Amino acid sequence: MVIAALFGGLALFLILNVPVGISIGLASLLAIPFTKGLTAGYVPQALFTGCDSFPIMAIPLFILAGELMGAGGVSKRILNVCNVFFGKVTGGLAIVTVIVCMFFAAVSGSGPATVAAVGSMVVPTMLEKGYSKKFTLALVACAGSIGVIIPPSIPMVIYGVSTSTSISNLFLAGFMPGILIGLALIFFCYVYAKKQGWKGDETVYTTREKLTAVWDAKWALINPIIILGGIYAGIFTPTEAAAVAAVYAFICGVFIHKELDFKNLFATVGNACSTTATTMVILGCATAFTKILTIQQIPNMITNAIISATDNAFLILMLINILLLIVGCFMDTTPAIMVLAPILLPVATSIGINPVHFGIIMVVNLAIGFITPPLGINLFVASRVGAEPLETVTKGIVPFILVMIVCLLLITYIAPISMLLPNLLSK
Numbered sequence: 001m002v003i004a005a006l007f008g009g010l011a012l013f014l015i016l017n018v019p020v021g022i023s024i025g026l027a028s029l030l031a032i033p034f035t036k037g038l039t040a041g042y043v044p045q046a047l048f049t050g051c052d053s054f055p056i057m058a059i060p061l062f063i064l065a066g067e068l069m070g071a072g073g074v075s076k077r078i079l080n081v082c083n084v085f086f087g088k089v090t091g092g093l094a095i096v097t098v099i100v101c102m103f104f105a106a107v108s109g110s111g112p113a114t115v116a117a118v119g120s121m122v123v124p125t126m127l128e129k130g131y132s133k134k135f136t137l138a139l140v141a142c143a144g145s146i147g148v149i150i151p152p153s154i155p156m157v158i159y160g161v162s163t164s165t166s167i168s169n170l171f172l173a174g175f176m177p178g179i180l181i182g183l184a185l186i187f188f189c190y191v192y193a194k195k196q197g198w199k200g201d202e203t204v205y206t207t208r209e210k211l212t213a214v215w216d217a218k219w220a221l222i223n224p225i226i227i228l229g230g231i232y233a234g235i236f237t238p239t240e241a242a243a244v245a246a247v248y249a250f251i252c253g254v255f256i257h258k259e260l261d262f263k264n265l266f267a268t269v270g271n272a273c274s275t276t277a278t279t280m281v282i283l284g285c286a287t288a289f290t291k292i293l294t295i296q297q298i299p300n301m302i303t304n305a306i307i308s309a310t311d312n313a314f315l316i317l318m319l320i321n322i323l324l325l326i327v328g329c330f331m332d333t334t335p336a337i338m339v340l341a342p343i344l345l346p347v348a349t350s351i352g353i354n355p356v357h358f359g360i361i362m363v364v365n366l367a368i369g370f371i372t373p374p375l376g377i378n379l380f381v382a383s384r385v386g387a388e389p390l391e392t393v394t395k396g397i398v399p400f401i402l403v404m405i406v407c408l409l410l411i412t413y414i415a416p417i418s419m420l421l422p423n424l425l426s427k
Contacts (some may be wrong), residue, residue: 002296005031006289010339020335021278025285038295043288050287051280054239055167058157059283060276065249067272069107069223070117072253072260078103081277084205085214090199091193093129094139095186097122101143102182105150105349106224111333111370112381115144119385131198133388134396138371140394142400143380146369148333150178151228152238155333155366158283159359162290162341167238168231169356172425173418177360180417181407189401219252224274232325232425237260253322267352279334286338293342303346313351320344321365325405326370332377336366353403353415360418364411368404371397 009030013023017271025043032040037251051058082096082103089095097118104114119140126136148155151171160167205213225242226248236244253260260268293299306316323344327336341362348358370378373394383390 019283020345046288047284065245068249073257113148138396324365
């Protein structure tokens with residue numbers, strides 16, 4: 001009865017188009033009468049206890065940092081550097097877009113923020129250079145999904161908090177998968193551009209011009225070194241790193257690049273607050289949801305059911321990937337992690353999968369959800385950035401999804417791709 005109330009109620013409210021956070025909270029309320037030891041008052045209490053955590057503080061700070069970097073001229077300078085060095089290659093602008101998204105991912109932690117910041121700059125230029133609309137917008141949407149894989153990553157913070165897994169190790173584990181996906185997208189862009197006859201930038205830059213571009217972007221380029229270097233040198237925690245990132249972005253935008261005035265700053269902070277509020281409601285309500293799951297021992301029941309059906313690790317991981325890919329089509333990353341991580345992690349650990357490795361598998365799966373119809377949020381952001389119908393983006397997204405799935409399978413079944421750096425640096 002509890003399972004029917006939880007998951008049936010959640011499905012019903014989502015079908016009725018109730019906001020995700022509210023849907024999770026209402027489903028939890030439906031299950032309360034069938035759960036011993038809990039009263040209806042626990043759900044509003046969980047709204048506060050679910051967010052009352054020092055690691056959780058990293059989420060609003062990384063969101064704010066990403067917004068400030070996008071509005072403060074950081075992404076524009078990164079784009080200029082990448083274009084100077086890589087723009088002349090066949091499909092140069094497409095390749096530059098992927099590289100810029102990878103770099104922006106290393107300072108923002110958000111997929112949609114990466115799409116919005118980078119897309120607003122590259123989409124008009126790519127269309128002007130003859131790239132098709134469907135390819136351009138699909139590329140920006142897909143490359144933006146790297147924003148949640150290369151650290152720092154907001155979904156990794158949420159996974160770490162919900163499963164008590166080291167966030168620092170998750171950040172380390174995300175480097176190589178993020179680079180793998182980036183390189184795969186670059187290779188695909190090169191091959192596709194060559195087939196379409198999209199040449200690179202014919203401008204020849206002198207060494208002086210290249211050095212000037214690097215110097216102009218110096219504050220943007222050292223940002224990831226400060227943030228991630230500070231974490232792994234033990235200078236500050238991931239949460240403190242998020243605060244440093246926000247302050248650094250503010251200083252760059254207001255005092256160094258001087259592209260953030262009061263009006264822009266007010267709008268930027270407002271956007272960050274709106275995104276944070278939505279995320280925190282989901283986190284709070286998901287705390288009540290997962291508490292009920294734990295009390296009813298539903299994760300253990302599911303683990304035992306799967307293990308009794310098959311103990312083949314390859315098959316179990318394939319089934320988990322299929323489930324997460326389907327969920328990612330309809331549910332945002334935050335509620336998907338909060339609801340499913342406590343259920344699926346025991347299954348993964350029972351077949352010998354490291355919790356850090358499983359966290360990366362989960363994040364990559366849900367990153368693919370960012371670009372999968374009908375509810376892939378990056379598709380909507382790319383559509384808005386390009387001022388084109390959603391159908392234009394979805395027509396070009398299929399090849400990119402296939403590239404991402406190939407990378408997902410490599411990350412799933414070749415554990416060292418994720419675990420090499422955590423294993424090396426934790427010794």
